[in-house]
Amino acid sequence: MRALPDRLKFVLGGLAVSLVFWGAWRSHPAHLLAPFAVATPPVDASLQSPEPLYSSRFVSSQLNDFVHSSSVTALPGGDMMAVWFAGSREGAADVQIRTARYDANSAEWGAEQVLATRESTRDGTRRYIRKLGNPVIALAPDQRLWMFYVSVSVGGWATSAINVMVSDDFGRNWSAPRQLITSPFFNISTLVRAAPVFHADGSIGLPVYHEFMGKFAEYLYLSADGAVIDKFRISRGKHSLQPTIVPLDGKRAVAMLRYAGDTHHRVLASRTEDAGQTWSEPYPLEPANPNSSLAAVGTDDNGLLVALNDLQDGRFKLSLYGTDANLSNWRNVIELDHSPDPLGQPFAPDAYKAIIGEGFRASSGARRLPLEARFLSNLDYRVCKPQGCDFEYEYPYFSRGSDGLYHLVYSWNNTFIKHVSFNEAWLEERL
Numbered sequence: 001m002r003a004l005p006d007r008l009k010f011v012l013g014g015l016a017v018s019l020v021f022w023g024a025w026r027s028h029p030a031h032l033l034a035p036f037a038v039a040t041p042p043v044d045a046s047l048q049s050p051e052p053l054y055s056s057r058f059v060s061s062q063l064n065d066f067v068h069s070s071s072v073t074a075l076p077g078g079d080m081m082a083v084w085f086a087g088s089r090e091g092a093a094d095v096q097i098r099t100a101r102y103d104a105n106s107a108e109w110g111a112e113q114v115l116a117t118r119e120s121t122r123d124g125t126r127r128y129i130r131k132l133g134n135p136v137i138a139l140a141p142d143q144r145l146w147m148f149y150v151s152v153s154v155g156g157w158a159t160s161a162i163n164v165m166v167s168d169d170f171g172r173n174w175s176a177p178r179q180l181i182t183s184p185f186f187n188i189s190t191l192v193r194a195a196p197v198f199h200a201d202g203s204i205g206l207p208v209y210h211e212f213m214g215k216f217a218e219y220l221y222l223s224a225d226g227a228v229i230d231k232f233r234i235s236r237g238k239h240s241l242q243p244t245i246v247p248l249d250g251k252r253a254v255a256m257l258r259y260a261g262d263t264h265h266r267v268l269a270s271r272t273e274d275a276g277q278t279w280s281e282p283y284p285l286e287p288a289n290p291n292s293s294l295a296a297v298g299t300d301d302n303g304l305l306v307a308l309n310d311l312q313d314g315r316f317k318l319s320l321y322g323t324d325a326n327l328s329n330w331r332n333v334i335e336l337d338h339s340p341d342p343l344g345q346p347f348a349p350d351a352y353k354a355i356i357g358e359g360f361r362a363s364s365g366a367r368r369l370p371l372e373a374r375f376l377s378n379l380d381y382r383v384c385k386p387q388g389c390d391f392e393y394e395y396p397y398f399s400r401g402s403d404g405l406y407h408l409v410y411s412w413n414n415t416f417i418k419h420v421s422f423n424e425a426w427l428e429e430r431l
Helices: 006-027 118-125 349-377 424-430
Strands: 054-058 066-074 080-087 096-103 113-116 131-139 145-152 160-167 204-210 216-222 228-233 240-247 253-259 266-272 283-288 295-298 304-308 317-323 330-338 393-400 406-412 416-422
Touching: 054 349, 066 406, 066 416, 080 131, 080 145, 080 406, 080 416, 096 131, 113 131, 113 145, 113 160, 118 131, 118 145, 118 160, 204 240, 216 253, 240 295, 283 330, 295 393, 304 393, 304 406, 317 393, 330 393, 330 406, 330 424, 349 416
Parallel strands: 066 131, 066 393, 216 240
Antiparallel strands: 054 416, 066 080, 080 096, 096 113, 131 145, 145 160, 204 216, 216 228, 240 253, 253 266, 266 283, 295 304, 304 317, 317 330, 393 406, 406 416
């Protein structure tokens, strides 16, 4: 008797799991969520510099890959760890989840390493894996490091599932990947993009979203060991994605969502008053949103910092805003990166190389500066099209360390992952 093909095994196995999971999901009792751990991370005042600090460095170092969807977390002692996906293009079979570590003593990002592949994910989850995407990394209050990422077995991103890996030694060693069971329908169409939220009892709130037969956001509630306990709807319909959540206190939090509809073309917001169990109807905010991801983090004055493409169309400018907890008073802090053309029109290759070369030198650091000539030599096939070369800055992700430094990573022209850090003194100076 011939063995069943991998894809058929996946379908039959998924059907069996779906039937069991659906029954359990329908019959589970209501859960009362623990309060959020903290509204903002605890900051050690002795580590904060009174002088304004702002710096930028590239995280990634490979010169041939498409890189995208990065995230970063602060580690003890001022070190950091970032993850992203890289490959020949988004959705390609050769895409890997990669990582690099920032050394606080040298103030440089080290060489990138492979953290997960299709093969390692297949072996860990015992499922056929077609492609990978959207890794998210975060350090929990108990000092365990969590990494969630997306995989697809059949179809496109609308049929995604979420995988998780855990490290007990700050990223030096990792558990094998395992897949979260988040849906009774073949466990498909759950994606992750934004930072998890931690509750006082160690449980985890993971902002997730769906793209299958609708586009909507949910709050996935996990135990301290990463087992799925429950999930709660943040939005409904076909127009909201990629929620980023900032707790304001033990019970209150605000979620900001990427808008993917045809009405508002603005960032959407939803609120919870019961630690994530129920959420208000999303409503539009002041900043524009061209169907693009955004990121937010809490500040010392109970406000928020928000990084986003405040544009009607395109992703050629990435801005940093400050706002109050009511999300009613928006102030532009800085344009992190932007095209010299105010409309984002493409440039001729020679002009583009001169501009992007200057940007590369400003953030390369000593380790990556020698790569400049090679970087500029292959831009034609990496980012340029027959109509010209575009600038693109997208998919920001925030983290903050115990030293008070804010850390932001994002995709820089799909060629590098860029890291920007600044402190409260710099922020006060800008505002």
